[in-house]
Amino acid sequence: MPHSHPHAFTHFNPLVREGLALPSRRNLLKAGLAGIAGLSVPSLLRQQAMANSTARKGKSVILLWMTGGASHIDTLDPKPDRPIENRGPFKTINTKLPGVQICEHLPILAGKLDQFTILRSVDSAGSNHEPNRVMQSGYRDAEPRENRDAERRPAIGSIVSRHHGPNHPSMPAYATFMKSRSHVAFAGDAGKAHDPFVLNQAAAGLPVLDLVGGNTGTVTEANLFKLANGVSYDRIDERRGLLKNFDTVRNELDRTDSMAVMDRYGQKAVDMLIGGRMASALDLSKEPEAIRERYGKHLWCQQAMLARRMVEAGTAFVTLDLSYHTASGTWDNHGDNIPPYGGIMKGLKPLLPLFDHLITTLVEDLAQRGKLDDCLVIAMGEFGRTPQTGTQASTDGRNHWPPVMSMLMAGGGFRHGQVIGATEQDGGRIKERPVTPGDLAATIYNHFGVPQDTVYVDPTGRPIPVVQESGRPIAELV
Numbered sequence: 001m002p003h004s005h006p007h008a009f010t011h012f013n014p015l016v017r018e019g020l021a022l023p024s025r026r027n028l029l030k031a032g033l034a035g036i037a038g039l040s041v042p043s044l045l046r047q048q049a050m051a052n053s054t055a056r057k058g059k060s061v062i063l064l065w066m067t068g069g070a071s072h073i074d075t076l077d078p079k080p081d082r083p084i085e086n087r088g089p090f091k092t093i094n095t096k097l098p099g100v101q102i103c104e105h106l107p108i109l110a111g112k113l114d115q116f117t118i119l120r121s122v123d124s125a126g127s128n129h130e131p132n133r134v135m136q137s138g139y140r141d142a143e144p145r146e147n148r149d150a151e152r153r154p155a156i157g158s159i160v161s162r163h164h165g166p167n168h169p170s171m172p173a174y175a176t177f178m179k180s181r182s183h184v185a186f187a188g189d190a191g192k193a194h195d196p197f198v199l200n201q202a203a204a205g206l207p208v209l210d211l212v213g214g215n216t217g218t219v220t221e222a223n224l225f226k227l228a229n230g231v232s233y234d235r236i237d238e239r240r241g242l243l244k245n246f247d248t249v250r251n252e253l254d255r256t257d258s259m260a261v262m263d264r265y266g267q268k269a270v271d272m273l274i275g276g277r278m279a280s281a282l283d284l285s286k287e288p289e290a291i292r293e294r295y296g297k298h299l300w301c302q303q304a305m306l307a308r309r310m311v312e313a314g315t316a317f318v319t320l321d322l323s324y325h326t327a328s329g330t331w332d333n334h335g336d337n338i339p340p341y342g343g344i345m346k347g348l349k350p351l352l353p354l355f356d357h358l359i360t361t362l363v364e365d366l367a368q369r370g371k372l373d374d375c376l377v378i379a380m381g382e383f384g385r386t387p388q389t390g391t392q393a394s395t396d397g398r399n400h401w402p403p404v405m406s407m408l409m410a411g412g413g414f415r416h417g418q419v420i421g422a423t424e425q426d427g428g429r430i431k432e433r434p435v436t437p438g439d440l441a442a443t444i445y446n447h448f449g450v451p452q453d454t455v456y457v458d459p460t461g462r463p464i465p466v467v468q469e470s471g472r473p474i475a476e477l478v
Helices: 027-039 041-051 109-112 156-163 233-243 245-252 260-273 277-281 289-295 299-313 345-347 351-368 436-449
Strands: 060-065 092-094 102-103 114-122 174-177 205-207 215-219 317-321 375-380 404-410 419-421 429-434 453-455 461-466
Touching: 027 317, 060 156, 060 351, 060 436, 092 109, 114 429, 156 174, 156 436, 174 277, 174 299, 205 299, 277 299, 289 299, 289 351, 299 317, 299 351, 317 404, 317 453, 351 375, 351 404
Parallel strands: 060 317, 060 375, 114 419, 174 317
Antiparallel strands: 092 102, 114 404, 205 215, 375 404, 453 461
16 A cells, blocks of 8 residues: 655655666665665664764763662652651661661662762652653653653653764663663654663573562563574675665765765664674673672572673763563552552562662662763652552552652762751651752763753754753752
8 A cells, every 4th residue: 555654764755767778677776775765773873974073982871770669768769757647657767878768678789878869859749650761861842641742751861862972883872771662752743763772682691570579480582683594794795795786876865965874874783783882781691600699599699790882882872771560560569458569568668678689789880880980870750759548448559749859869970978968757748958850961961071052953943951940950969
């Protein structure tokens, strides 16, 4: 059937007869070349080659996305002197920072809190999930239930991809392990070339978990790097060489510099997939056994180890979707009687020792490798949870609470060993030092050397600032 909508070959006019051109043969070649020249990965590389010259090369971010929104009161901002329906069921413990307490189920973090910063006054108003966009983009209006254009707001990782690029040309700038597309922010108006590179099918040997975290006994295969039957890497090179011999079509393309672009960026795109650097970074067998044992066998921990390998290899921004199920997220702890989320005791409690081990192991590993000053580690979700337990007829759950949440940071060469901001006595509202989504975005862009006045252009031609709400880098950190 004929296509009536625009497609990847439109700018080559493959269906337009030209003079006495033979039917189909020439147009077939033009369409084929158009498809290759229009690959999204070459487009990505072309954009990255134009990245801002002030970018700080070697800088990276690993975002531990606590999908669903972790309870701040039951983790990093406890209220031990409040009634149980407010403070929750957990006790608190002292930390390495004098006078600072956190949840009893985070003992390793407590002992190393001088390497971290807790932000207790993050203003996540407007944030929601499915999709999770506000805090991952820095745009307050990136909420589809309130704004029909929300999906057009680019992820922070996509802006980093566009204006900083990867730290090695054979690696994607922005990558993710994700359980659901609704859990991770994409590029929107920044361009599909800056969508995250999804790593799920690129790493072999990772355990496959069911929707409640049970091990299925199977492991992933690196299908991304497997070629179709009958296609070899040599054959790809042969076909690439053959294309260069179509002189007539090439001369026409050269008038618009399209072939030069294809030569340069098409080569890099193929090299990214078959050159071995990314495949090597995602190969668990290349990691020393002692390090693998230190991280442990849980899926999230192994993904954290691979995230570290990705940033070492040259990826700038990696998001880990810490969720078992594909709905709103494993940290969406509405109540023990509301599966599969669970509440504070049956839902959140089992996650905390795992998270405690994951984040401290990752930060320690980065530090031992001399990479922590370059790599900023961030742990957060969409929002906090209600000050009162027992919502939605549950026994001990907490509902969504956008007015405030807590966030954890380490590394990046920032000043750590501090707590920024505070909430009111019951943890329900910000008491001092609000930190906005715009402030978070500005802090990350400052880390990468992306100018604060950077804009992208939406489809109407209107320039949109990448930093919203007069956001500023968090002064206590930078």
